[in-house]
Amino acid sequence: MSQTDMAHSPLAIIAGNGTLPCAVAASVAAGGRPVHIIGIRGEALPDIERYPHTWIKWGEIGKLFATLEGEGCRDLVIIGGVTRPDLANIKFDLGAIKTLPFILSLTIGGDDHVLSSVVRYIEGKGYRIRGAGDVAPQLLVPKGVLTQKSPSKEDEADIVTALRVVEALGRLDVGQAAVVARGYVLAVEAAEGTDAMLERCAELRKHRLRRKGGLAGVLVKAPKPGQEERVDMPTIGPHTVRNAAAAGLAGVAVASGRVLMAEREAMIAAADELGLFLTGVQLPPPADG
Amino acid sequence: MSQTDMAHSPLAIIAGNGTLPCAVAASVAAGGRPVHIIGIRGEALPDIERYPHTWIKWGEIGKLFATLEGEGCRDLVIIGGVTRPDLANIKFDLGAIKTLPFILSLTIGGDDHVLSSVVRYIEGKGYRIRGAGDVAPQLLVPKGVLTQKSPSKEDEADIVTALRVVEALGRLDVGQAAVVARGYVLAVEAAEGTDAMLERCAELRKHRLRRKGGLAGVLVKAPKPGQEERVDMPTIGPHTVRNAAAAGLAGVAVASGRVLMAEREAMIAAADELGLFLTGVQLPPPADG
Numbered sequence A, B: 001m002s003q004t005d006m007a008h009s010p011l012a013i014i015a016g017n018g019t020l021p022c023a024v025a026a027s028v029a030a031g032g033r034p035v036h037i038i039g040i041r042g043e044a045l046p047d048i049e050r051y052p053h054t055w056i057k058w059g060e061i062g063k064l065f066a067t068l069e070g071e072g073c074r075d076l077v078i079i080g081g082v083t084r085p086d087l088a089n090i091k092f093d094l095g096a097i098k099t100l101p102f103i104l105s106l107t108i109g110g111d112d113h114v115l116s117s118v119v120r121y122i123e124g125k126g127y128r129i130r131g132a133g134d135v136a137p138q139l140l141v142p143k144g145v146l147t148q149k150s151p152s153k154e155d156e157a158d159i160v161t162a163l164r165v166v167e168a169l170g171r172l173d174v175g176q177a178a179v180v181a182r183g184y185v186l187a188v189e190a191a192e193g194t195d196a197m198l199e200r201c202a203e204l205r206k207h208r209l210r211r212k213g214g215l216a217g218v219l220v221k222a223p224k225p226g227q228e229e230r231v232d233m234p235t236i237g238p239h240t241v242r243n244a245a246a247a248g249l250a251g252v253a254v255a256s257g258r259v260l261m262a263e264r265e266a267m268i269a270a271a272d273e274l275g276l277f278l279t280g281v282q283l284p285p286p287a288d289g
Helices: A003-008 A020-030 A046-050 A061-070 A094-098 A100-106 A111-124 A153-170 A194-207 A238-246 A264-274 B003-008 B020-030 B046-050 B061-070 B100-106 B111-124 B153-170 B194-207 B238-246 B264-274
Strands: A011-015 A035-040 A053-056 A075-079 A128-130 A177-181 A184-188 A218-221 A251-255 A277-281 B011-015 B035-040 B053-056 B075-079 B128-130 B177-181 B184-188 B218-221 B251-255 B277-281
Touching (some): A011 A020, A011 A061, A020 A035, A020 A046, A020 A075, A035 A061, A053 A061, A111 A128, A153 A177, A153 A184, A153 A251, A153 A277, A153 B153, A177 A194, A194 A218, A194 B194, A238 A264, A264 A277, B011 B020, B011 B061, B020 B035, B020 B075, B035 B061, B053 B061, B153 B177, B153 B184, B153 B218, B153 B251, B153 B277, B177 B194, B184 B194, B194 B218, B194 B238, B264 B277
Parallel strands (some): A011 A035, A011 A075, A251 A277, B011 B035, B011 B075, B035 B053, B251 B277
Antiparallel strands (some): A177 A184, A177 A218, B177 B184
16 A cells, blocks of 8 residues: 555544544544544443444454454544553453563563553554654643733743753653752653652642742643654643643643644633643754653 | 861751651660761751750851850761752741841742752851761661562663653753653652652552562662762662552662762661562762763
């Protein structure tokens, strides 16, 4: 199949949780390309049934490839969060047994290692994995301020500090986010996720760091250098904004063009209501090494 | 006063919370040098009253220097944790008013900035600040394994990864600790402290990362490069070991000679009882820049 044929075949969307899988489907379908959503049971929302779809369970790797084959899909997007599955409780189907050495290799190493392995494995079978931002670019955070409020000079300085932290950690395959308030690094995200990190900041501020009134500090999210952005792009949504507000932060800054927005309108409305800024910052292209 | 006179004058110990201030006092007094403990009210334990002592409140900077003068102390150790004080609620005495511009400068910047400023200020008045490890070296974690259990090969690899994380972050004045399990960075410490970080790891393992039985993963603590180790040395104690066990970790590794032990015997006994290893790892000398 040529590249052109691939672009005209239905786009398969392997769907984890949240609203992004349907947002990608809506955007792609509006452009005239058919989609087929493959929902992971226990993860994807029932809303995916508004589109042509197939449900699969964790471990049904045989069924996954049979569906891609049957629907004539050669391009696929993997989108939406998943609960890190407990490999011990997964029942693998026939397709999976053949891939067992591959699956075992996934149990070692950081997130990026796992995801790159998945990507290589699927691409090795002749499929093409597309980033959600490639097929639906309007879901990416644009450059510039999205809200009524803009970052202050102090916020800008906090953004620079937080970007430095995220970059240093990203090189070690850790986290995608940090919180900095008035030059002080409050929290760094590792395995716990952004929501848990913001909750911790809320606690810290309540108990230890309340000094003067007013919102201060920023949440910064950016992909790790070398992160497999096609399948693991950082995401923000209304809950990110609400959690940032609960942590007493002044706003949220993310790498423009490299972070996805879930429920863009609701997110911006929430930020405006809560008095937070939301901004896309252009990162320099990653240096080699 | 000459260096020799300084070494024979009573050692002042400015005491925050925990058992270390008395441990330092006991060790120094056993060596024949008199001590005078200056306990910060609301922070230091009543046990300090076993030694010659004076209580001061946050903000009584005049009384602090009057005590040092009155007791003939020229050398001082600052030891024990403190709650980050809320500057808005501190009543400053006359000595403090003269130092107000200095105090205001403390409200900006990371922890290291604050501590270095304090050190410079006190030394500018002709006092000499000693590290607790300098005056009581037996409180420092030695090189090598302290427990019945030793780190496995897998643990050794996790230790290397965690040291890399701590080093990268330390350069940005963030945290002193990280948790790595089977190559995966579970948590990175910023403002929340080691105990809160370990609690989070315990939660993570309960809900998301329980895969196979057995303890796995390490807590690593090391001073930040450039950290003011005389007044802000990382510390471990029995509670660190207990929290690490609750997080399902196999052990604790710290930079030898650069981390203090609170209640050494109780800590090692707890580790042996819980089946954890405890080891001091020699770090390479910090590179410049």
